[in-house]
Amino acid sequence: MWRGLLRVYWMFTEDSVIILMQNSLSQDCFGRPISSAPDSWIDVVERYSNDNNKTLHRTSNSTRCLNLGSYNYLGFAAADEYCTPRVIESLKKYSPSTCSVRVDGGTTKLHTELEELVAKFVGKPAAILFGMGYATNSAIIPVLIGKGGLIISDSLNHNSIVNGARGSGATVRVFQHNSPAHLEEVLREQIADGQPRTHRPWKKIIVIVEGIYSMEGELCKLPEIIAVCKKYKAYTYLDEAHSIGAIGKTGKGVCELLGVDPADVDVMMGTFTKSFGSCGGYIAASKEIVQYLKHTCPAHLYATSMSPPAAEQVISAIKVILGEDGSNRGALKLAQIRENSNFFRSELQKMGFEVLGDNDSPVMPIMLYNPAKIPAFSRECLRQKVAVVTVAFPATPLLLARARICISASHSREDLVKALEVISNVGDLIGIKYFPVEPHKTHAEESRKKLE
Structure with a gap:
């Protein structure tokens, strides 16, 4: 031995x-x-x-x-004729940092404008901003679900999702990468068994997937996954860090590309570090969910808010994508x-x-x-x-x-x-x-x- x-x-x-x-x-x-x-x-x-x-x-x-290594998908990371002058002006007006959390003195007009613009862009009623993309997942997931809940996660989900799921206290199960059939198999088995030891019904079930998987370059089979979630009444959480702004006819991500109604996705997460040439992240969902997050999420209550020039960069980039800059450059x-x-x-x-x-x-x-x-x-x-x-x-x-x-x-x-x-x-x-x-x-x- x-x-x-x-x-x-x-x-x-x-x-x-x-x-x-x-x-x-x-x-x-x-x-x-x-x-x-x-x-x-x-x-x-x-x-x-x-x-x-x-x-x-x-x-x-x-x-x-x-x-060939940066996430500069739309080229906004370099100087831009529309974005850069506006970012410089915001830097002069607001400074590089708010030096405060959102609930104290860290909310500027730029933050509220960007939240409204993001919600409109992705097709959800409301949105909330965070200063870091990684923290958006790792801090939000434990607020949405806890003990007595079930998270079913794609086997190749990002580390931020993995850490958020582990920190939630919920039971975590994994389904084979991008396999709606195996997702359904896991859902049926878990619903039948219930919670560990007590076998009581799950308080909540959330299925978490990504729009484009960052190490695979694959698109999520979102229509099929949503169909499975609807069948078993599970919530869907979509991470669009690499897909928002980069794909779809007008850059609105995997939902637009695959013909999925954003209303069928309960929580839409994304970052500003790729297509928009900035930093930070967002959650877009119903007004009730966003309001709940604003009152309970540590990343909103205790972390310094998104830098105002970074927020202006995203606002300007989205306006270029939507053609609101008066050109067809987007x-x-x-x-x-x-x-x-x-x-x-x-x-x-x-x-x-x-x-x-x-x-x-x-x-x-x-x-x-x-x-x-x-x-x-x-x-x-x-x-x-x-x-x-x-x-x-x-x-x-x-x-x-x-x-x-x-x-x-x-x-x-x-x-x-x-x-x-x-x-x-x-x-x-x-x-x-x-x-x-x-x-x-x-x-x-x-x-x-x-x-x-």
Whole structure:
């Protein structure tokens, strides 16, 4: 017995040492500082190490790189002709911070205007703002449900949802990723069994899903999931961090894209850190739910409110998307992000890469699998002046490492062609083209010739 335990202990420690060594050796691939706005091109600060990456030292030099890592889906993260002047004016008027919580002196006209605008944009009666996207999930879920309640969560939901569910005190069950059939199976079983030990009926059941899954690039099967929830009278909670503003004909997210009535979604959550080029998050729901949150949610009662310039940035960005700035730039941005995303995904697949996700999604993971290929892919892309984000354990399972590409409306076709050429070369070099390459020339090669 002891020999067996000792063997397990040594296996565990050896794996831990390997992971720690790997993290140390590939430390230069993560946390790279930049010295510019996260636009289509960024300045990556150069670093060096004298002790095999145990410590990294910044230099005064930077490298101009094509940015394939930021969530700048609509290009609002850089200076904008409509948004930027208004943000600067709000900074002069309100300062960078309210220095107060919402219920004290932290509510400005911008906060109330943005809440009304968000509710109108997503199609719900009311909305409430928070200063941080992650805290929106982790702080809201424990307020909506507690002991005696049941949370049924998609197996690939974001860490903020996982932590919010764990902190709620409710019973948590997981269904297979994006599987309405398994969701129904779990719902039926849990409703039949009831609460643990007592078998009393559940006080409340909430099903939590995401619009676009951030590590998969997949769209939620929302119509089918809502049908299951209606059948069993469960509430639905939709996280649209990566989908709001980025997809749908007018940028209103997964509901618009898939033809779902927002009234069928009980709680709609989203962040301003992606498509809107700002920070913070929101909850949009019925007036009763929002009013309840304003009286009970710690993130509203005790956290400093959203920065006024950040709120103005979101207001201005939504107005551009809706065309209320007097131009058609919003429609052009939405058309560009769809075209760029579908072009890039199609070309990667033709090259032989395994690319996850669905069409129209600006998130496209390229599967690396082998953890040793993470630093090889990241460093070689950077050497060729393309900045990419690689994802490793524990964000993904150890043997499901990937590079997560995020496409922006600010990327030109020339940018995308350059990125495809570099990724193709690196893919050949480190051996991550897992499918046969089509014999004919890709559109990227044809586009390159036209550009030349």
